[in-house]
Each structure stands twice: as C-alpha cells, then as structure tokens.
Amino acid sequence: xxxxxxxxxxxxxxxxxxxxxxxxxxxxxxxxxxxxxxxxxxxxxxxxxxxxxxxxxxxxxxxxxxxxxxxxxxxxxxxxxxxxxxxxxxxxxxxxxxxxxxxxxxxxxxxxxxxxxxxxxxxxxxxxxxxxxxxxxxxxxxxxxxxxxxxxxxxxxxxxxxxxxxxxxxxxxxxxxxxxxxxxxxxxxxxxxxxxxxxxxxxxxxxxxxxxxxxxxxxxxxxxxxxxxxxxxxxxxxxxxxxxxxxxxxxxxxxxxxxxxxxxxxxxxxxxxxxxxxxxxxxxxxxxxxxxxxxxxxxxxxxxxxx
Numbered sequence: 001x002x003x004x005x006x007x008x009x010x011x012x013x014x015x016x017x018x019x020x021x022x023x024x025x026x027x028x029x030x031x032x033x034x035x036x037x038x039x040x041x042x043x044x045x046x047x048x049x050x051x052x053x054x055x056x057x058x059x060x061x062x063x064x065x066x067x068x069x070x071x072x073x074x075x076x077x078x079x080x081x082x083x084x085x086x087x088x089x090x091x092x093x094x095x096x097x098x099x100x101x102x103x104x105x106x107x108x109x110x111x112x113x114x115x116x117x118x119x120x121x122x123x124x125x126x127x128x129x130x131x132x133x134x135x136x137x138x139x140x141x142x143x144x145x146x147x148x149x150x151x152x153x154x155x156x157x158x159x160x161x162x163x164x165x166x167x168x169x170x171x172x173x174x175x176x177x178x179x180x181x182x183x184x185x186x187x188x189x190x191x192x193x194x195x196x197x198x199x200x201x202x203x204x205x206x207x208x209x210x211x212x213x214x215x216x217x218x219x220x221x222x223x224x225x226x227x228x229x230x231x232x233x234x235x236x237x238x239x240x241x242x243x244x245x246x247x248x249x250x251x252x253x254x255x256x257x258x259x260x261x262x263x264x265x266x267x268x269x270x271x272x273x274x275x276x277x278x279x280x281x282x283x284x285x286x287x288x289x290x291x292x293x294x295x296x297x298x299x300x301x302x303x304x305x306x307x
Contacts, residue, residue: 003062004029004185005050012045019045022059027153027187027202032179034200035189036296043189044084047157050187051081054223064152078106080151084161086142086167090131094122094141097130098148107149116144119174135162143171147178151239154178154186160195172199197215197292197299207300220295228261228268231284232275235259241278246271 004026012019020042028035048054050061052068061068064076088097098113112248120140125133133141139162145265146154156175160168176199178184190196196203197217205212232238235253242248242261251261261271268285275282290298 003027004064005033005052005187006062007046008060008062010046010049010061011057012049012054013057018209020031020206023211024204025204025211027185028238029185030179030183031185031201032175032199033185033187034196035187036191036193036196036203037189037206038191041191041206043139043206045156045209046206047081047083047155047187047189050155051079051083051269052076053083077149078152079155080146080149080153081155081157082139082142082146083155083157085161086138086145088130088138088141090267091129093127093129094133095126096143097141097255098145101145101148105149109150112148112150116148119147120144121170126276136164136167138161140167140171143174147184150182151184154184156186156188158189158191160190160192167194175199193293193296194291203292205296205299210305212301217292220292221289226287228263228271229284229285229286229288229298230259230261230271230275231257233257233281237278238275238280241275241280242259245274245278260288 002156003026005025007023007025010023011021023046033303035043035046045054049056052072053069054068064078066072066075068075092100094117095113098116102108102113114123117126120135120143122140122144125137128143130138140161143156143159146156158178160171163171170197175188179186188196200217202214202216204214226267230238238259239251242251248261248263248266250263251259253259268287272282272285
C-alpha cells in the first residue's frame with residue numbers, strides 16, 4: 001500500500017459553486033501530513049469528504065487500500081477524527097462520553113479511557129459534566145476521543161483551537177509521540193503555519209479550493225533561500241549604499257525598515273562596516289533562513305500573479 005490516504009481529482013460543488021476542485025492528496029504511512037491554507041481555503045470541506053460526512057461531487061477517495069463509499073463502515077472504524085468543533089452529550093461526564101464512544105465503536109480494551117484522559121490532562125475532570133468544560137477542555141476531550149480506539153489514521157481539523165500556548169505545545173508533542181511510538185498516520189489541518197512546521201513530514205497547500213503543492217519539509221529546507229536580514233532607520237539610504245557602494249542588487253525591502261539581501265557570499269562584517277561608514281543607522285543585522293510561512297507566501301503570491 002503506497003499511501004494510507006489518497007484522493008483523485010476530489011471535487012465538491014455546492015449551489016453551483018466549486019468549493020474544492022480536483023484535489024489530489026497523498027499521505028504516506030507513518031507520517032504527519034500538514035494540510036495548510038487560510039480560513040476558507042477548503043480544508044474542512046476536504047476533511048468532511050475524507051470522513052464520509054459529505055459526499056464528493058466527483059473524484060474518489062482511497063483510505064487504507066479501499067475506495068471510500070457510503071457503506072465503508074469498517075474502514076471508518078480504523079480512523080479517528082475531529083472535524084470543526086467536537087460535540088458531546090453535555091449532561092454526561094467526560095468519562096461517560098468516551099465510554100459511549102467505545103460502545104458504538106465496539107472497542108473494549110481495559111484502561112483505554114483512563115489512558116486517553118491522562119494523555120490529554122483530563123483525568124481530574126473526567127467525572128465533571130462536559131457542559132462545565134472550557135473550550136480548551138472540550139478540544140482536548142475531542143482529541144482523547146479521536147485517539148481512544150488506537151486508529152491507524154488520525155484526521156484532525158484545526159485541533160489546537162481554543163488552546164493556550166502550553167496546551168498547543170503539549171498537543172504537538174502528543175501527535176509526534178503517536179506517530180513515532182504507535183505508528184499512527186496523522187493528517188492535521190491548520191492556518192497557523194508555525195504550528196505545522198514544527199511537526200509535519202509533508203505538507204499540502206490548498207488555496208481557493210485548489211491544491212497548489214505537496215512537498216516534504218526536508219525538500220523545503222534544502223531549497224529555501226538563505227538571506228541576510230537588515231533592519232535600518234532609513235531603507236532608502238541603505239538601499240542606495242547596497243546598490244552603489246557594495247554593488248548588491250539581489251535584495252528586497254519587505255517592510256518600512258527591513259531589507260532582505262539574497263546573497264550566499266555576503267560578509268556581514270563588511271556590510272556592517274560599509275553601512276556605518278555611510279551613516280546608515282543599523283538596528284539589527286543577521287543571517288536567516290526561509291520559514292514555512294515565507295515559502296507559503298511566496299507560493300501563493302506566484303499563483304496570484306499568474307491568475
């Protein structure tokens with residue numbers, strides 16, 4: 001089985017409008033796949049189709065070696081998911097909600113509920129009614145339910161919504177552990193690129209309902225441009241010095257006071273010296289590498305220019 005999950009020209013049309021068009025996903029076994037795009041790009045629509053909540057207008061979905069159909073009940077038992085906001089029986093406790101989930105999944109492993117609650121720091125709240133949970137606690141309970149039956153594939157739509165920075169870090173660590181220690185393949189969507197950058201093996205970028213790129217994080221790191229970032233009081237004066245005195249022309253003013261110089265052989269010591277000699281006030285100077293956000297913005301900008 002080359003891929004745990006793949007789609008072929010997946011398309012969804014609602015009221016005559018194509019929400020997503022010809023989306024081709026390829027998720028490898030044992031990896032964390034980051035599904036990226038701004039809000040409204042089509043991430044949730046795709047994930048609803050992957051979990052059989054919505055039916056595709058056209059195209060196909062293959063999960064764990066089988067084509068997904070409305071009758072794919074056994075395949076769906078091997079998947080854990082959170083799509084949009086997790087919902088529960090609010091009058092029941094967190095423990096009771098997970099117990100009910102085990103019942104309809106036909107999963108009866110002793111200690112699994114306690115283990116899932118412990119992993120998500122919900123043991124102390126397990127006997128509280130869910131209506132008394134905070135938004136972050138409900139999000140964590142949703143993740144506990146998604147991983148409860150040890151799925152082979154985990155599909156999580158914006159799983160860090162409502163979590164504070166410490167909670168987000170814990171979820172990142174948990175997902176990496178589930179992938180590395182338990183061999184669970186994970187697909188996670190997000191509009192927060194820095195969150196995905198730290199855990200993903202492969203990313204897929206969707207924009208305006210169209211799949212723009214699938215690429216490994218290692219490939220991005222190899223192809224990313226190194227640059228020198230220069231923060232100055234007067235970018236116009238600094239640009240003149242770079243061009244006329246140092247004969248650099250591969251640079252870009254990205255903000256009112258920031259310049260990026262794309263030259264692999266630039267000497268920051270020489271640069272600092274020449275700028276000082278020409279009375280350019282330097283607030284910061286240092287070497288940087290492109291982030292996933294830089295890559296994403298560059299890619300979307302290229303697509304926008306070609307449209």
